Amino acid sequence: MDADFRIVVIDKNPLRAAVLGDGLREAGHSDVIHIDDTSDLLSRISALTPDVIIIDLESPSRDVLEQMFEVSRTIARPIAMFVDRSDTSMIDAAIDAGVSAYIVDGLRKDRVKPILDITIRRFNAFAKLKDELESAKLQLEERKAIDRAKILIMKAKSIPEAQAYAMMRKVAMNEHKKIADVARSIITAAELLR
Amino acid sequence: MSKLLRVGYIPLVDSALLHAARATGFAAAEGIDLELVRETSWANIRDKLGAGIFDAAHMLAPSAMAVCLGLGYLDMQLVAPVALGLDGNAITLSQALHADVMAEAGPGGAGPAVTAQALARVIAKRKAAGLRPLTFAHVFPFSSHHYQLRLWFAAGGIDPKADVNLIVVPPPFMAESLQSGLIDGFCVGAPWNGLAVEAGAGEIIHPGRDIVRNCPEKLLAFRADAAASDPDCVMALSRSIRRAADWAADKTHTDDLTHLLAKEAGLDVPAGLLRMILDPSLEPDTKRTAIRLDRAATFAHPAHADWLYAQMRAAGQVAEDLEEKARLVYRPDLAGDLSETPSDLEPEIFCSMIV
Numbered sequence: 136m137d138a139d140f141r142i143v144v145i146d147k148n149p150l151r152a153a154v155l156g157d158g159l160r161e162a163g164h165s166d167v168i169h170i171d172d173t174s175d176l177l178s179r180i181s182a183l184t185p186d187v188i189i190i191d192l193e194s195p196s197r198d199v200l201e202q203m204f205e206v207s208r209t210i211a212r213p214i215a216m217f218v219d220r221s222d223t224s225m226i227d228a229a230i231d232a233g234v235s236a237y238i239v240d241g242l243r244k245d246r247v248k249p250i251l252d253i254t255i256r257r258f259n260a261f262a263k264l265k266d267e268l269e270s271a272k273l274q275l276e277e278r279k280a281i282d283r284a285k286i287l288i289m290k291a292k293s294i295p296e297a298q299a300y301a302m303m304r305k306v307a308m309n310e311h312k313k314i315a316d317v318a319r320s321i322i323t324a325a326e327l328l329r
Numbered sequence: 330m331s332k333l334l335r336v337g338y339i340p341l342v343d344s345a346l347l348h349a350a351r352a353t354g355f356a357a358a359e360g361i362d363l364e365l366v367r368e369t370s371w372a373n374i375r376d377k378l379g380a381g382i383f384d385a386a387h388m389l390a391p392s393a394m395a396v397c398l399g400l401g402y403l404d405m406q407l408v409a410p411v412a413l414g415l416d417g418n419a420i421t422l423s424q425a426l427h428a429d430v431m432a433e434a435g436p437g438g439a440g441p442a443v444t445a446q447a448l449a450r451v452i453a454k455r456k457a458a459g460l461r462p463l464t465f466a467h468v469f470p471f472s473s474h475h476y477q478l479r480l481w482f483a484a485g486g487i488d489p490k491a492d493v494n495l496i497v498v499p500p501p502f503m504a505e506s507l508q509s510g511l512i513d514g515f516c517v518g519a520p521w522n523g524l525a526v527e528a529g530a531g532e533i534i535h536p537g538r539d540i541v542r543n544c545p546e547k548l549l550a551f552r553a554d555a556a557a558s559d560p561d562c563v564m565a566l567s568r569s570i571r572r573a574a575d576w577a578a579d580k581t582h583t584d585d586l587t588h589l590l591a592k593e594a595g596l597d598v599p600a601g602l603l604r605m606i607l608d609p610s611l612e613p614d615t616k617r618t619a620i621r622l623d624r625a626a627t628f629a630h631p632a633h634a635d636w637l638y639a640q641m642r643a644a645g646q647v648a649e650d651l652e653e654k655a656r657l658v659y660r661p662d663l664a665g666d667l668s669e670t671p672s673d674l675e676p677e678i679f680c681s682m683i684v
């Protein structure tokens with residue numbers, strides 16, 4: 136029943152836009168258009184005549200959309216922000232998720248709310264995914280540093296691997312540092328002394 | 330124990346006093362751990378202040394007033410104990426339009442009334458020749474940049490609705506939009522005019538001061554309820570802004586201030602340009618934007634509220650009579666400014682006087 140909504144997603148991040156687009160389509164909204172953050176936004180949006188505009192908060196173009204509050208000759212239909220100005224919890228949740236939405240004035244609250252719910256959930260999920268990816272990358276990088284430092288110690292002191300690792304762990308514990316940080320110091324020092 | 334205050338700002342020259350208050354230790358000396366958070370839009374500044382993500386913000390004065398007048402979606406009251414500067418905007422035209430207007434204005438003079446009437450004639454000629462209408466950009470519907478453009482148009486009898494397109498473009502995109510012909514002119518704050526000129530995209534036709542002198546710009550805005558629950562903190566941050574203004578006004582600190590803006594504020598423009606903006610004696614007359622960051626320019630002057638409210642009315646943004654409400658944002662008393670109201674800081678419009 137909601138297939139008649141046209142939703143425009145403005146997001147510089149194509150991956151996140153795709154994740155959101157999938158979510159909206161799964162919920163039955165087939166008319167989802169992604170535009171990345173480029174110039175001449177106002178006239179492009181006017182031409183698309185969306186019912187709902189979703190924009191990521193990192194985009195400076197939010198201020199361009201603010202102009203649509205004012206009834207102007209450039210925009211045929213007035214746009215309001217969010218569903219209801221009294222619904223502060225929804226607004227706060229959206230801001231926390233890093234997204235904002237503009238909705239054509241007069242659309243019924245109960246019809247738009249599910250769209251916002253999906254948007255907020257997908258944005259949050261995407262942020263979580265990104266965090267996990269970054270932490271996995273960091274872990275990998277740390278493991279590599281530890282391995283390199285271990286080899287440096289093994290060579291310098293002619294000791295076996297397990298002992299080299301134990302030495303680093305002991306220093307880390309004594310100095311209240313992460314073992315990866317100790318490893319990085321060893322690598323830096325070895326490069327300086329080379 | 331110092332108190333953590335998270336303050337949102339837009340990377341602009343007039344965010345300088347916040348950065349100075351933090352970097353010089355003036356804020357820390359007042360017991361404030363000042364965390365400055367860079368933002369990308371005035372809409373974000375407003376929303377994050379409203380949602381309590383920011384304790385205070387570098388905010389367009391009319392944007393703060395618009396919130397309090399209920400001209401948006403948020404119901405909240407904001408208060409500003411101090412301003413963060415005065416003046417500093419300029420109107421820049423594309424090379425082509427600048428040449429047309431100056432040719433039309435003739436050798437006589439280049440006051441804003443003369444140039445506005447010249448612009449009106451350029452617009453009429455374009456219309457007669459069947460050319461597209463000119464497009465001008467500003468930064469936000471509720472901004473002095475918007476009102477300065479309107480005042481300039483008014484001096485030439487140009488109808489901002491019928492005769493031109495008036496749109497919002499984020500400042501970092503102004504120069505390229507002018508270069509690509511998407512817009513024909515804009516009004517924006519420092520350093521973006523100087524940058525467009527350096528890029529060869531356009532020429533400054535009027536520093537903001539030609540149109541309005543002592544033009545209110547950004548405020549240090551707090552939510553009224555938060556300010557009421559901790560007035561000492563509001564006063565302390567205001568004091569540190571004042572000390573930062575004195576520090577910034579000392580010419581021996583201009584290099585440090587330039588460095589602060591280029592590095593800490595993340596203003597990704599050449600340091601030489603920033604330095605020129607901060608020390609107007611270095612700017613050639615044609616490019617002087619004359620931004621003011623001195624102590625007097627931080628006074629939250631009630632006359633500024635009245636002037637901005639009048640501009641909002643003139644722009645058709647306020648329908649009812651809300652003058653009393655509009656005044657509630659400017660609260661110099663919260664900064665301890667009870668004694669006297671400076672008389673030499675009232676906005677002065679030149680356009681309406683020159684015919």
